[in-house]
Amino acid sequence: MRLTKNEMRQALRLYAVTDRRWLPAAHSLREVVASVLDSGATMLQIREKELDDATFLDEIRTLQELCTKKGVPCIVNDRVELAIRAGADGVHVGQSDIMGRDIRAMIGPDRILGITAKTVAQARAAEASGADYIGTGAVFGSSTKTDALAMSVEQFRAITDAVHIPVVAIGGIHADNVRRLAGSGAAGIAVVSGIFASGNPKAAAAELRKLSDELFSAR
Numbered sequence: 001m002r003l004t005k006n007e008m009r010q011a012l013r014l015y016a017v018t019d020r021r022w023l024p025a026a027h028s029l030r031e032v033v034a035s036v037l038d039s040g041a042t043m044l045q046i047r048e049k050e051l052d053d054a055t056f057l058d059e060i061r062t063l064q065e066l067c068t069k070k071g072v073p074c075i076v077n078d079r080v081e082l083a084i085r086a087g088a089d090g091v092h093v094g095q096s097d098i099m100g101r102d103i104r105a106m107i108g109p110d111r112i113l114g115i116t117a118k119t120v121a122q123a124r125a126a127e128a129s130g131a132d133y134i135g136t137g138a139v140f141g142s143s144t145k146t147d148a149l150a151m152s153v154e155q156f157r158a159i160t161d162a163v164h165i166p167v168v169a170i171g172g173i174h175a176d177n178v179r180r181l182a183g184s185g186a187a188g189i190a191v192v193s194g195i196f197a198s199g200n201p202k203a204a205a206a207e208l209r210k211l212s213d214e215l216f217s218a219r
Contacts, residue, residue: 001073001089002110005165008133011073012168012188013216014209016041018063020048022197030062035202036195037070040209045092045114045190047077060086073112080106090114092135095122104130118151120162127163134163135190138171139181153184160185174198175207181215188216 003011016036020029033044044067046060060076064086067074075090076083080103083091090112093103104113115126117134126134136159141150151171160167166187173181174194181189189212198204 001112003073003112003132008112009166009187009216011043012133012166012190013042013212014040014205015043015045015168015170015188015190016195016205017045017047017077017170017190017192019192019196022193024199024201029059030066032196032201033063034066036205037067037072039202039205041072041195041205042188042209043073043075045075045077046088047192049078053079053082057082057086060088064088075112075114083107083111090132092116098126098129102129114168117159120158123159123163123167127165131165133166133168133187134159135168135170137169137190139169140172140177153180156181156184156186173208175204175211178208178211179215186216188212 018029023029023032046063048056048059060082064074073089075092076088077092078097080091084107091107092114094116107113112132113130114133114135115131117123117126117136123134136156137151139151139156168188168190169181169186170190173189173191178189191208195201195204
C-alpha cells in the first residue's frame with residue numbers, strides 16, 4: 001500500500017498506536033481497534049513489544065485484515081521480518097533499528113516506511129533512506145517512554161521545514177493539548193495513551209479526529 005505524499009498526509013491525520021496494557025476489561029485488542037477505526041482513526045500502528053513472535057504474528061494478521069476492510073493502513077512497529085511475513089502494509093522503525101540495515105530494501109518499494117527522527121539531521125537521513133513519513137516527539141512528554149524528553153514546537157517545526165515528506169507528532173498528545181500543535185507543520189498526530197488509556201477509546205478517537213481535522217490540512 002504505497003501512498004502518494006498527499007494520501008500519506010491524510011493517512012497520518014489520526015494515527016492510533018496500540019498498547020494492550022490499557023485495554024478495558026474483557027475487551028480484546030481487535031474489538032478496541034475496530035471501535036477506534038470506526039471513530040475515525042486514519043492509520044494504525046501495532047506496537048506490542050511484550051508479545052512473543054508467534055503471538056505477535058497472529059495479532060498482526062488479525063489487525064491487518066481488519067484494517068484492510070476499513071481501508072486504513074496497518075503499520076508494524078520495529079519487527080520488520082514479522083511485518084513482512086504477515087503481509088502488513090508497512091513498518092515503523094526507530095534510529096536503533098536502522099543501524100546497518102537498509103529497511104527500504106528489506107520491505108520493498110510498495111510497503112510504507114516510517115522512521116523516528118528527533119533532529120533535523122536524522123530527519124534528512126530518514127528521507128534520503130526512503131522513508132514515506134517521519135514520526136517525531138515527544139511533543140508533550142510520554143507516558144509510554146518515561147525517558148522521552150519533551151520537544152518544543154519550534155524544534156518540531158525545524159524538522160517539518162527540513163524535509164519534503166510528512167511528519168507526524170507523537171508523545172503525550174490528548175484532546176486538551178493537541179491545539180498547541182497548530183502551525184507546527186505536522187501532518188497529524190500519533191496517539192497511544194490518549195486513546196487506549198482514556199477509558200473510552202472510541203469516544204477519545206472521535207474527539208481527536210474532530211480536532212485533528214480542524215488543525216491539520218493537506219498541503
